[in-house]
Amino acid sequence: MKWHTYRYRHVRGFSIALRYSYTGLSSPFIQSDSLASCCIYPTIRLYNPSKSPPISPITHSINPCISSSKISNFLTYHCFLRYLLIAGNMKVTVTTRSGRELINGGLVLDSSATVADLQEAIHQRIKKYYPSRQRLTLPLQPGSKEKAVVLQSKKSLKEYTNGNSDTLTVVFKDLGPQVSYRTLFFFEYLGPLILYPVFYYFPVYQIFGYKGERVIHPVQTYALYYWCFHYFKRIMETFFVHRFSHATSPLSNVFRNCAYYWTFGCYIAYYVNHPHYTPVSDLQMKIGFGFGSVMQVANLYCHIILRNLRNPSGNGGYQIPKGFLFNIVTCANYTTEIYQWLGFNIATQTVAGYIFLVVAASIMTNWALAKHRRLRRLFDGKEGRPKYPRRWVILPPFL
Amino acid sequence: MAAFLSLLRRLYLTTYNWILFAGWFQVLFLTLKTLKEPGHAHVYSNIQKPLLFAQTAALLEILHCIVGLVRSPVSTTVPQISSRLYMVWGILYSFPEVQTHPLISSLVISWCIAEIVRYAFYGTKEAFGSAPYLLLWLSYKCRYSTFFVLYPTGIASEIGMIYIALPFMKESGLYSVRMPNKWNFSFSYFYVAIGVIAVYVPGVPHLYNHMLRQRKKTLSKPKEE
Numbered sequence: 001m002k003w004h005t006y007r008y009r010h011v012r013g014f015s016i017a018l019r020y021s022y023t024g025l026s027s028p029f030i031q032s033d034s035l036a037s038c039c040i041y042p043t044i045r046l047y048n049p050s051k052s053p054p055i056s057p058i059t060h061s062i063n064p065c066i067s068s069s070k071i072s073n074f075l076t077y078h079c080f081l082r083y084l085l086i087a088g089n090m091k092v093t094v095t096t097r098s099g100r101e102l103i104n105g106g107l108v109l110d111s112s113a114t115v116a117d118l119q120e121a122i123h124q125r126i127k128k129y130y131p132s133r134q135r136l137t138l139p140l141q142p143g144s145k146e147k148a149v150v151l152q153s154k155k156s157l158k159e160y161t162n163g164n165s166d167t168l169t170v171v172f173k174d175l176g177p178q179v180s181y182r183t184l185f186f187f188e189y190l191g192p193l194i195l196y197p198v199f200y201y202f203p204v205y206q207i208f209g210y211k212g213e214r215v216i217h218p219v220q221t222y223a224l225y226y227w228c229f230h231y232f233k234r235i236m237e238t239f240f241v242h243r244f245s246h247a248t249s250p251l252s253n254v255f256r257n258c259a260y261y262w263t264f265g266c267y268i269a270y271y272v273n274h275p276h277y278t279p280v281s282d283l284q285m286k287i288g289f290g291f292g293s294v295m296q297v298a299n300l301y302c303h304i305i306l307r308n309l310r311n312p313s314g315n316g317g318y319q320i321p322k323g324f325l326f327n328i329v330t331c332a333n334y335t336t337e338i339y340q341w342l343g344f345n346i347a348t349q350t351v352a353g354y355i356f357l358v359v360a361a362s363i364m365t366n367w368a369l370a371k372h373r374r375l376r377r378l379f380d381g382k383e384g385r386p387k388y389p390r391r392w393v394i395l396p397p398f399l
Numbered sequence: 400m401a402a403f404l405s406l407l408r409r410l411y412l413t414t415y416n417w418i419l420f421a422g423w424f425q426v427l428f429l430t431l432k433t434l435k436e437p438g439h440a441h442v443y444s445n446i447q448k449p450l451l452f453a454q455t456a457a458l459l460e461i462l463h464c465i466v467g468l469v470r471s472p473v474s475t476t477v478p479q480i481s482s483r484l485y486m487v488w489g490i491l492y493s494f495p496e497v498q499t500h501p502l503i504s505s506l507v508i509s510w511c512i513a514e515i516v517r518y519a520f521y522g523t524k525e526a527f528g529s530a531p532y533l534l535l536w537l538s539y540k541c542r543y544s545t546f547f548v549l550y551p552t553g554i555a556s557e558i559g560m561i562y563i564a565l566p567f568m569k570e571s572g573l574y575s576v577r578m579p580n581k582w583n584f585s586f587s588y589f590y591v592a593i594g595v596i597a598v599y600v601p602g603v604p605h606l607y608n609h610m611l612r613q614r615k616k617t618l619s620k621p622k623e624e
Contacts, residue, residue: 271585272583276578277579277583278580348583349582350584352583
C-alpha cells in the first residue's frame with residue numbers, strides 16, 4: 001500500500017517541509033496530505049519569505065504568473081477544507097521503554113493504517129530500524145505483572161486504541177540486527193555438511209599425530225553419505241518446505257547456532273572417521289542406518305504436513321496438527337528427528353554421537369513442551385474452539 | 400512456622416559461614432607458619448587436609464543456591480566452585496610432583512584472604528541481620544577492594560599451576576581414555592587443561608569487570624541494604 005510521508009527537518013529554527021510523494025493525490029491518505037499541506041504553505045511563507053513553495057502538480061497546472069503568496073493562500077484554504085471533509089487520522093506517539101520519545105512530535109497516520117504502516121513510518125524516520133527489527137507494544141502500567149501486548153503487523157492500529165480512536169501510544173524496542181530464518185538455517189546446516197567430509201577425505205589425523213595409512217571401513221563411508229544426506233535434506237527443507245511464522249531472528253543467533261552445529265559436527269566427524277575407529281557388527285550397522293533412513297523420510301513427511309497446516313497468505317493462527325504420526329504425538333517432527341539420530345548412533349556407536357543425541361533431544365523437548373502447552377491453551381474446547389486431543393508430547397511412552 | 404524456619408535458616412547459615420571462616424583461617428595460619436620455618440616446599444603437605452575440607456565444603460553453596468537458601472544465582476556459583484575444585488582436586492591433589500612448587504603458596508594465600516573476608520562478611524550478615532551502616536560499608540569496601548589485588552595474584556597462580564602440571568598430565572595419562580575402544584571415545588585430560596587455560600584468557604577480564612560492576616553498584620547504594 002502506498003502512502004505519503006512528511007519529514008519535518010528543523011534547520012536553525014526554520015521549518016522546511018520536505019514532501020515525499022509516492023503516489024499522486026488519489027491515495028487513500030489524502031487527509032494527512034491535506035493536513036500537512038495546510039502546514040507547509042503558510043510555514044514556508046512565514047519563515048522563508050524568500051523561498052517559494054515546492055512545485056506541486058497543483059501549482060504547476062495553475063498559471064505561473066499568479067504570485068506565490070496568492071497560491072499559498074488558496075492552497076492552504078483548499079487543503080483545510082479537504083481536511084475538514086475527510087475522516088480523521090491517527091496520531092501515534094512512539095516512546096522507548098525508558099519513557100523518552102523516540103520520534104519527536106510523534107507520527108501522523110491514516111486511521112485505517114495498519115501496524116505494518118506504522119513500522120514502515122518509523123523506519124522512514126530512523127533508517128536503522130527496519131520493520132523486522134522493531135518490537136512495538138502497548139504501554140504497561142508501571143508495576144503491572146502482565147505481559148505487554150505486542151502489536152501484530154497485519155492488524156489495524158484502530159484495534160489497539162481502546163475507544164479513544166485518534167491517538168495511540170506505542171512502546172518501541174530495538175530487537176537488534178535481524179537475519180532471516182532462511183539465512184540462519186542455511187549457515188548453521190552448511191557447516192556440518194562441509195566439515196564432516198573434510199575429516200573423511202583429507203589427512204586431518206596427521207595433524208593429531210596419527211601417521212601412516214588410514215583404513216576406511218564401509219560403515220564410515222555409509223555414515224558420510226547418511227550425514228551429508230541429512231544436512232542436505234535440511235537445507236532443501238529450509239528453502240522449499242518450511243514456512244516461517246516470524247520472518248527473522250536476531251543476528252547473535254547466527255553465531256550461537258553455528259557454534260553449536262559446527263562444533264558438534266566436527267566433534268562427531270573426528271570420532272567416526274578416526275584411524276582407530278572400531279566398527280560395530282554388520283547387522284547392527286544395517287539396523288541403525290535402515291531405521292535412521294526410514295525416520296528421515298518420515299521426518300520429511302512430517303515437515304510437509306506442517307507446511308500444509310499453514311495458510312499460504314501467512315495469517316496464521318495455529319491449527320491442530322493431524323495426520324500420520326501427529327495423531328499420536330504433538331511434535332512428531334522432533335520425534336522422527338530424534339529417532340533418526342538414534343539410528344545414526346546405533347550404526348556408528350560413538351560417545352560423541354550419543355552426547356549430541358542427548359543434547360539435541362533435550363533442546364527439542366523444551367520446544368515440544370512449549371508447543372504442546374500453547375496448543376492445549378489455545379484449543380481449550382470453549383467458545384466453539386475444538387478441544388486439543390490427548391496426545392504424547394514428543395517421545396512416547398516417556399513424555 | 401515461617402518465622403521459625405527463617406530463624407533456622409539464619410542459624411544454619413551463620414554456623415556454616417563461621418565454620419568455613421575458621422577452616423580458611425586455619426589454612427592461612429598453617430601456610431604462613433610453614434613458609435616461615437620449613438619453607439614453601441612443605442606448604443602443601445601441611446595444609447592438604449584443611450584445604451581439601453574447606454574447599455570441598457563449598458559444594459554446599461551450590462546446594463544452598465538451588466534450594467533457595469541464599470540469593471546468589473546458580474549460574475555464577477557453579478563456575479566459581481568448579482574452578483576451585485578443579486584446582487584443588489584435579490591439579491594439586493592428583494599430581495604430587497607439583498606439590499612443592501612456590502606458586503602454591505601465593506595461590507593459597509590469595510584464596511585464603513578472599514575466603515576469610517567473604518565468610519566473615521556473610522557470617523556477620525546472617526548472624527546480625529541488618530548490621531549497623533558503618534560496619535556494612537566497611538565490610539563491603541573490604542570485600543570489593545581486596546579483589547583488586549587478589550584476583551590477579553590468584554588467577555596468575557592458578558594458570559601457573561596448571562601449566563606446571565601439564566607435562567605430568569601428559570606423561571601419566573591420568574583421567575584420560577585412549578582409542579581404540581568399543582565406544583570410540585577418547586578423553587585427554589592434558590588437552591582439556593590446555594583448553595582451561597585458553598578459557599581463562601577471555602574469562603578473567605569478564606569476571607573482573609563483573610566484580611567491578613558489582614562493586615560500583617554495592618558501594619554506591621549501601622543504605623538500601
